[in-house]
Every structure is written in C-alpha cells, then in structure tokens.
Amino acid sequence: MLIANSRAQRRSYPDSLARILNVAGGNESRAWLSNWEAINAQPTPIFGLPGVAAQLGVASVSVKDESLRSPLGSFKALGAPIALMRLVLRLWPDHALDPKALIQGRYREMLTHLTVISATDGNHGKALAAAAQSMGCACVIVLHANVSVEREQAIAAYGARIVRIAGNYDESVEHAAQLAHANGWHVVSDTSYEGYEAIPRDVMQGYGTIAAEIIEQTRVGTFTHVFLQGGVGGLAAGVASYLWEIHGETRPCFIVVEPRQADCLYQSAIAGHAAKATGSVDSVMAGLACGETSPLAWTILEACVDHFMLIEDDDAVAAMRTLAAGENGDVPIVSGESGAAGLAALVKLMGRAELAHAAGLDQHSRVLLISTEGATAPGVYASLVGVEADTVAARRDEHLAQLAQ
Template sequence: MFVANSQARRQPYPESLKTVMSIAKAKESGQWLSGWARLNAGATPLYSLPDLAQELGVAEVRIKDESERSVLGSFKALGAPIALVRLILRTFPDHNFDPRQLLEGRYANDLADFTVISATDGNHGKGLAAAAQSIGCHCVIVLHANVSVEREDAIAAYGAKIIRIEGNYDESVEKAASLATANGWTVVSDTSYEGYEIIPRDVMQGYGTISAEIIDATTGDAAEPAFTHVFLQGGVGGLAAGVVSYMWEQYGAARPTFIMVEPVQADCLYQSALQGKPAKATGSVDSVMAGLACGETSPLAWRFLESSVDFFMTIQDEQAVSAMRRLAAGSARDIPIVAGESSVAGLAGLIQLVKGENQAADIGLTADSRVLLISTEGATAPGVYAHLLGESHASVLERQKAWRSAA
C-alpha cells in the first residue's frame, strides 16, 4: 500500500516544534553521550552502494549503519540513555549531577533506590537496561509474547528485571504503566500518550545525533541537502521524528522528500496519514520486523511527521528479508552489511517503488535521485538473523572484512 500525505508541506521548521525538539538540544544530547563507555567513538559509517544504485536506476544510494553505534547493536543506544539522564536531572535537581559523570556511575550511591520501567520489543529495553546499569539505578523491563527469548536474554544481561506478559506490545505498555503506578517507579517509554510526552521527547531528541552525523559527513552548513529522498522505517514514529525534525530545521523548505515504510500488519503510521491524526494499526501487528511491530502511533511523534513526511507505504515481511539478503551479499563495489530485520524497511520500500508501476515517478524518483537509507540495527537477535538468511552474521562480517581488504 502506498499513499501521498495530503498534509505534507514545504515550509521552514515551525517555532512551535522547535520548542519541543531542536538541533541545539540534539547536539547537547550527543555531547553528553559521547563519553559513555558503551558507545563506540566517532560517527557510524555512511556507506555508498554504487552497484545497488545502478540496479535501482538512481544516481546514489547511501546507508547509515547503526549496527556499529555500540555494543548494543542499534540506534536505540542514543535514545533511552539520554532520556534516562534527563529524567534523573529533573528528578534530583538539588544534586547538581553532571550528565557525563552520571553515565560513568559516579552517583550510583545516590540512585540506588531509583527504579525505571519500560515495555519494549527488544532494543529500547536493552538500551535502557545498559544505561541504568552504567548509572547505578534499577531497571524493570516488560516483554510481550512475541519478543524472543534471545532478545530477553540480551536485555537481562544488563541487569534488568524481566516481566513477561501474554499479550502484544500495546498491552505490555499498559502493564508497565500499571506497575509504575503501583510501585512508585518511572516509565521510560519511547512512545507518548496523553499526559506523557517529556520522556518520549527526550528519547526522540537523542536520535537527532544520526542526522547530525549525516549532515557533518555530507553538506556541513550548506543550505541544500545531499539527498533528494530519505526512506525511514516506522514503528511508533520516534526514530523518524528525531531524524526528520533535525533535517527539517537544518534545510527548511529545501528538505529532502521523506518516505515512511512499515509492515503491512503494523500500519499505524500509514493509517495516521489516511485519517490525518494518530491512528491504530489495522493488522495483527505480528511481523518479522519486531522493532516495527507497533499498533499505535505516538501522538508526539505524529506532531513532527504529519506535515513533513511526504509519502507513507507498507511492505510484506518477505520483502524485508530479501532486502536483508541484498545488503548481506554486497557486491564488487558494495560493502556487505549486517542489517537486522527491522532495519531494512527503507530499502525494501525503495525496491518496491522502483518495481511498481509509476510509483517511482509518483515520488519524483529519477536517474538523478540521491537516496539515503538508515540501517537501524545489526543482528541484535543473531539466531533470528541466521534463521532468516540461512547465514550467520559472523559469516557476513567475515565477507565484510575481506571486502575492506580488497578495496
């Protein structure tokens, strides 16, 4: 399914949104996180894939590889930690905590009785658990029925207490909220709801680091973006809001064309575009793209997406797996990339549009187009990755190493 967003506008970044998320706050967040031991030093790679671009009939395809962001293996290492830091600073204003020293564990004794909780599909929970362990506070994670044991173990490895429910993601969000109320804990969620926006805002603000690095690596302070089209994966909309808001503020009316892609069975953002307001998915929400298997749009994220994302579309699970295989295979000029099942929606959507009748033309995709993709995770569930591709992520990394040596 594919739809043009009738609410999309070409205009300067509104002041009303700038007071919520801004480049200045994104840069501050990035500075605080830069010293965290669990983040790798420097920016993540922005690879050029010339053979893929030739296959798709465009001038350029580049992909930001967030699998190399940290030991956590995904972009979520930028969101939950900064939200937790900002939460602690607000909760304990008289302690004058230094943000960077918080992540070094310098104030663990002061925070020994402080507990945070969240529902998650995996990566957000792992990021929050890792940050809580570094800081020295407690973390409880609620997992729904479709989260694999492999992902559960990865979260528990960072010291989080795990609570399992039998329902879906949205029911796990409700369970986390009720437990927080009953125990005096604080919910650190990446999705907003009525009366709960500050923490999701901070999560999304952390994702602005991705845009900052892309701009630094391409145009710098230039007024025109390096890319004509940016494909983004869905979920509740938090990643997209963090990336889009930064680029929108940077480039104003000259911003790239933004295309949102999500699983057909978890089409909450697509439905939001049709209805002109935050909406629920119409499908089962059970997708192989676990990180995108979300049933409800974040109302806060939608405030940023409703007038900036130009097109919304959905893809099938098998299209995502095919995109994973293409990135893993690489080619003579394209480096092999380990991209997890939730990270390839953008590429799968791009391929679908190129193959579809007139759809590439509908979004202005031509031989001169320059496309940006963001691979948001690596093999965060190695067993799932190997099952889907018939090859381990370690094998792909070996090919990547050989490609680098031959390049």
C-alpha cells in the same frame, strides 16, 4: 501501499515544532552520549551502494549503518540513555548533577533506590537496561509474547528484571504503566500517550545524533530522498525534524516505511491524527511491530513526511539478504529485520513505475537509507539470511580493508 501526505510542508522549520524537538537539544544529547562507554566514539559510517543503485535505476543509494553504533547493536542506544539522564536531572534538580559523571556511574549511591521500567520489542529495552546498569539504578523490562527468548536474554544480560505478558506490544506498554503506578517506578518509554510526553521527547532528541552525523558526513543537497522506519514514529521524528531544521524548505523527501500488519503511521496519515494499526501487528520486523502511533511523534511527522508506505515481511527478508550479499562490488552490511526496511521499500517502489513516479524517484534520485540495527537476534538473523552475522561482518571488514589499500 504508498500514500502521499497532503499536510507535508516545505518551509522553514516551524517554531511550534522547535519547542518539541530542535537541533540544539539534539547536539546537547550527542555531547552527553559521547561520555558513555557503550557508544562508539566515531560516527556510524555511511556506505555507498553503487551496485544496488545501478540495479534499481537511481543515481545513488547510501546506507548509514547503525549496527556499528554500539555493542548494543542498534540506534536505540541513542534514545534510552538520554531519556534516563534527563529523568534523573529532573528528579534531583537541586543537586547540580554533571551529565558526564551521571552516565559514567559516579552518582550510583544516590540512584540505588530509583527503578525505571519500560515495555519493549527488544532494542529499546536493552538500551535502557544498559544505561541503568551504567548509572546505577534498577531496571524492569516488560516483554510481550512475540519477543524472542534470544532478545530476552540479551536484555537480562544487562541486569534488568524481566516481566513477561501474554499480549502484544501495546498491551505490554499498558502493563508497564500499571506496574510503575503500583510500585512508584518511573516509565522510560519511547512512545507518548496522554499526560506522558517529556520522556518520549527526550528519546527522540537523542535520535537527532544520527541526523547531526549525516550533516557532518555529507554535503548540502547530497540526498533527495530519505527513507525512515516507522514503529511508533520516534526515530522518524527525531531524524526528520533535525534535517528539516537544517535544510528548511530544501529538505529531502521523507518516506516512512512500516510492516503492512503494523500500519499505525499509515493509518494516521489517512485519518489526519495519531491512529492505531489495522492489522495483527505481529511482524518479522520486531522493532516496527507497533500498534499505536506516538501522538508527540505524529505532531512532527504529519508536518514533514511526504509519503507513508507499507511493506511485507518477505520484502524485508529479501532486503536483508541483498545487503548481506554485497553483490556487484557493494560492501556487505549486517542489517536486521527492521534495519533493512528502507531498502525493501525502495526496491518495491522502483519495481513499479507508477509508484516510483508518485514518490519522485528516478535516475537522478540520491537515496539515503538508515540500517537501524544489526543482528540483534543472531539466531533469527542466520535463519532468515542463511548465513551467520559474523560471517557477513568479516566480509564487510575484508571489503573495507581492500578499499583502504
């Protein structure tokens, strides 16, 4: 359930990793994204949860709420558009394209015959479809058997052509690559594999926006622990690398969280190299239901993640309900199945003294969680939480309005 990573380092951010992900690239990505109408102009808020902190016995718990990033409803709005922009710039190197004009669709005629494709569990595909629609190129999204019809419809609403397969996520990744090869399309995936690293790197660089905002919104040393969702490793690598480069040897403790049945990063920590999951992969945490670690992301994570942890689906659902309830004076938060994983892990660790001790968690710990998504499948959210997402959002807004008075 919890494994320490003996290879984690506490020193200045290595030059070898800075050649993959770096603060400068993250800041450039953030500047480009500021020109996209699908991204909200203001940073996503960091909400304090003193009620949860008191209940768990830590000094503080804070949640960065990515549900408010964009109408797309998740942090994925930061990765796919940057990867698509950088792909277009590489394809037309002699045209001196302006990134601002590109994301605003002013090269639409030039991109008419460009088609991009990706496999997805939902959020990445929706973000890519939205970015392609804004820029003016065609988009094909491959969905596996466990992606809900609700998520399929949300992607199709942005003009993407949907291809369904009977297999799992990793098989959908393979199918997307086959279609791209056969049709001359370009894969824009958030996971790397042999010979395919530039675009996943660009996706991760976009996620650095989250870390850049955290730095601006808080003071140095605010957090002792940062919980990060697993998946293929892209979000964790994008955020952890940025914070590590800024804080150096005083960086926070990073804990990566995965579903028990989709434990590819946990298994990578055991093996010492990018590995595959040992379980069924299917999970209510759809965004984290990934069977194979991204080797490029693992290069970063192996060097800085202090602990890898597994949780159950029921843990995530309980955390969703806790965040939605906003008990003991806390602000209600709309957090989806994957978004609540960090809180689920924290609750589990603090429920067992030996695990909390192993992770260095105690009454002095200041914890940051990232709620990576809102109700990206509203029907699923309501069925799990027992209340509509709009109702929780209204309670959140009422709570914040009262605090502002």
